Amino acid sequence: MRVSMDLELKDIPGQLVLALKPVSEFKGNLISVVHHHEKRTPRGKIPVHLVFEIKSDHLDNIISLLEESGISVVSVDEKRYLEHGAVILIGHIVHTDIQDTIDKIDNTGYAEVVDLNLAMPRINRPSSASLKIDAVSKEYLSAAIELLKSIARDKDLLVIEPIRVN
Amino acid sequence: MKTIRASIIGFGAVGRGVAQVLLDKNDYLRSIGIDMKVIAIADSRTAVIDPHGVDLACVLSGKKETGTVGSKTISGTEIIRTMDHELVIETTPTNIETGGVGLVNMLAAFESGRDVVTSNKGPLALKYGEVIAAAKRSGSHCRFEATVGGAMPVINLACDVLAGNRVISMEGIFNGTCNYILSRMMEEQAPYEQMLAEAQELGIAEKDPSYDVEGIDTASKLVIVANSIFGMNASYKDVTVTGITRITPEALSLANADGFAIKLIGEVNDGKINVAPKLVPLSHPLSVGGTLNVFSVQTDLAGPITITGRGAGSIETASAILSDIISIYKN
Structure with a gap:
């Protein structure tokens, strides 16, 4: 997931490195670091804004490590789902237990079905649905679509996925 | 002379x-x-x-x-x-x-x-x-x-005109019959069978349309592309093929509401050859209508090159x- 974090550093040398170390220790991927040296806080500290990607179970460890090194964590904002995908399903979507299809995606922990539009023209005719799936990353979105395809094979549904866009 | x-x-x-x-x-x-x-x-x-x-x-x-x-x-x-x-x-x-x-x-x-x-x-x-x-x-x-x-120049484009480039992947619409049927199903909100009949009446689809609509024709073309452009040693059995016969007008409308068309796309990517209906963003160069064909290659130097034209006649x-x-x- 992507985390955006506001920190406050003491105005002494070596503080920025100290602030970045826990992120790198837990294999986080730094996206941006903005060091507001000119904007002191009323307490005389220097505000720093960090954005990084990290596995969600490491976030608490990073926060504790920062606090242990005397860095104030002012705010933490997580954005869990970065990727949005859409697929179309065709077949007997409802009669093959639509709840089960959605649950299997939701239970992955890395993707969720966030929208479903269903068209059922007539009894005994195949239904069509558009499904929106959010996932934590591009790789996990592909994994969720692969999972959906394997569920669809068992339930004889056709999955229409988007082309790769370069 | x-x-x-x-x-x-x-x-x-x-x-x-x-x-x-x-x-x-x-x-x-x-x-x-x-x-x-x-x-x-x-x-x-x-x-x-x-x-x-x-x-x-x-x-x-x-x-x-x-x-x-x-x-x-x-x-x-x-x-x-x-x-x-x-x-x-x-x-x-x-x-x-x-x-x-x-x-x-x-x-x-x-x-x-x-x-x-x-x-x-x-x-x-x-x-x-x-x-x-x-x-x-x-x-x-x-x-x-x-x-x-x-x-459309496909093989000669990749092998002669773009000489020196490495072709990384390619995708496209290689069957005008399928493209016509899908485009018309969307326009008329009509079922597959009805638009197939129209295509047959116009001579765009054969009496036995299975060669086109089951994706067999597209798959055969992809095998030739895979071998001649990508230097693979593939044959028809190496292609995963899904045709267009199960597509519904409702699916086309739902896709359209999300900004997509449904097209029968053939692709060669990462050593895999695949034919399947795919969602194509309406503004994407591959989203061409009627009986048109379209072909896009990703190359290491020139980037993406896309051409469109008449695939039959x-x-x-x-x-x-x-x-x-x-x-x-x-x-």
């Missing part, structure tokens, strides 16, 4: 288109130093032969009136084996199960040391390696631009054949 003696084997829509184009472009061909002389034409039943050059206009009108090419009963394969000429223009119908007479003709041509320009997918989709090896053994040219994407396919002929003989 170089005289090239050619036979046209197969005189359906494509063969007739070739004859017409050779007639129309005779002056141009002579201006670049090529004197094309068609010494024999054969269809599945009859043939016409003249070592001094067949009168193309006469054969074309004869075929129109009587349905036959000439009075001789010699087969195309016999012509290839027995008559002295440089080039075999192989335009017999595709047989995707065995390669059919097309395969026999191509191998016979190479055995006799002749060059081949063809629009026949079957032999190349089934036995690419064998056909190319036979051509190499005899030092013959074998060109087949017309097998993929009709008028008598004169359009003959255009690809003519360009192959010229590229063999102009130097």
Whole structure:
């Protein structure tokens, strides 16, 4: 997931490195670091804004490590789902237990079905649905679509996925 | 001036288109130093032969009136084996199960040391390696631009025009019949069966449409692309294929509401060959309508290159054949 974090550093040398170390220790991927040296806080500290990607179970460890090194964590904002995908399903979507299809995606922990539009023209005719799936990353979105395809094979549904866009 | 003696084997829509184009472009061909002389034409039943050059206009009108090419009963394969000429223009119908007479003709041509320009997918989709090896053994040219994407330059674009580039992946719409049916289903909110019937009425779909709508035609073309552009050693069985018969008008509307069209996309990517209906963003270059074909390659230097054009038609396919002929003989 992507985390955006506001920190406050003491105005002494070596503080920025100290602030970045826990992120790198837990294999986080730094996206941006903005060091507001000119904007002191009323307490005389220097505000720093960090954005990084990290596995969600490491976030608490990073926060504790920062606090242990005397860095104030002012705010933490997580954005869990970065990727949005859409697929179309065709077949007997409802009669093959639509709840089960959605649950299997939701239970992955890395993707969720966030929208479903269903068209059922007539009894005994195949239904069509558009499904929106959010996932934590591009790789996990592909994994969720692969999972959906394997569920669809068992339930004889056709999955229409988007082309790769370069 | 170089005289090239050619036979046209197969005189359906494509063969007739070739004859017409050779007639129309005779002056141009002579201006670049090529004197094309068609010494024999054969269809599945009859043939016409003249070592001094067949009168193309006469054969074309004869075929129109009587349905036959000439009075001789010699087969195309016999012509290839027995008559002295440089080039075999192989335009017999595709047989995707065995390669059919097309395969026999191509191998016979190479055995006799002749060059081949063809629009026949079957032999190349089934036995690419064998056909190319036979051509190499005899030092013959074998060109087949017309097998993929009709008028669109696909193989020659990737192999000649973009020379030096590494082609990373490619995708496209290679079947005009499927594209027509899907485009019309969306426009009319009509079921598949109804738009298939319309396509059949207009002559866009065959009476037995399975070759097109099940994705078999697209898969055959992809095999040729995979082998010739990507240097793979693939055959038809290596392609995963899903056709368009299950697509519903509701699915097309739902996709459209999200900003997508549904298209039968063929792709070669990462060593995998795949044919399946896919969601294509409406603003994407691959989102072309009607019977159009479109083809996009990702290359390491030039980036993405996309071209669109008519994927079928008598004169359009003959255009690809003519360009192959010229590229063999102009130097």
